[in-house]
Amino acid sequence: MFRLKIITPEKTVFDRDVKFVEFRTVDGAMGTLQNRIPLFAALAISELEIEEADGRRTFFAVHGGVGEFFNNTFTILSDAAERPEEIDVERARKSLERAKIDIESVEKIRRKELEMKIQRALVRLKISEKRERRSD
Numbered sequence: 175m176f177r178l179k180i181i182t183p184e185k186t187v188f189d190r191d192v193k194f195v196e197f198r199t200v201d202g203a204m205g206t207l208q209n210r211i212p213l214f215a216a217l218a219i220s221e222l223e224i225e226e227a228d229g230r231r232t233f234f235a236v237h238g239g240v241g242e243f244f245n246n247t248f249t250i251l252s253d254a255a256e257r258p259e260e261i262d263v264e265r266a267r268k269s270l271e272r273a274k275i276d277i278e279s280v281e282k283i284r285r286k287e288l289e290m291k292i293q294r295a296l297v298r299l300k301i302s303e304k305r306e307r308r309s310d
Contacts, residue, residue: 175227176208176246180234180255187255188234194225195248197241206243213243217252233258 178195180188196205198220206213222234239252 176206176243176248178224178248178250180222180236180250180252182252182255187257188224188232191227192224193227193229196223197236197250199241206248208246210243213241215241217241217250222250222255235261 175191175193178188178190178192179186194205194207196203198204198218199215200218201215204215217236217239219238220236222236224232224234226232235254235256235258236250236252237254239250241248241250243249
């Protein structure tokens with residue numbers, strides 16, 4: 175067993191002894207048991223799966239942050255950590271759809287910006303050629 179603490183800016187959302195924690199860092203998936211070597215890692219926005227002392231599985235949606243394992247205590251600091259029952263599913267679905275639409279428009283805006291950059295460069299080059307002709 176080791177201690178797992180999940181802390182957000184608002185509160186400590188979890189503070190219990192556990193058997194195992196599976197989590198994702200920005201470099202990939204990991205799991206930890208008791209007595210592991212010290213660890214400090216940047217966490218990805220991902221699922222966190224916990225096997226508690228009684229064998230029960232507990233899940234959180236973790237919104238990034240950092241994790242530190244030291245002296246049989248794994249401390250996770252995250253902007254947000256939500257249990258499944260705390261998630262407003264309809265709100266999450268709507269947020270996903272809005273984000274998908276927004277990302278498409280961002281790509282279109284970026285493409286338009288690049289097209290305008292090309293046009294400005296072409297116009298400048300074309301005009302610079304006229305200046306050279308006037309000098310003759």
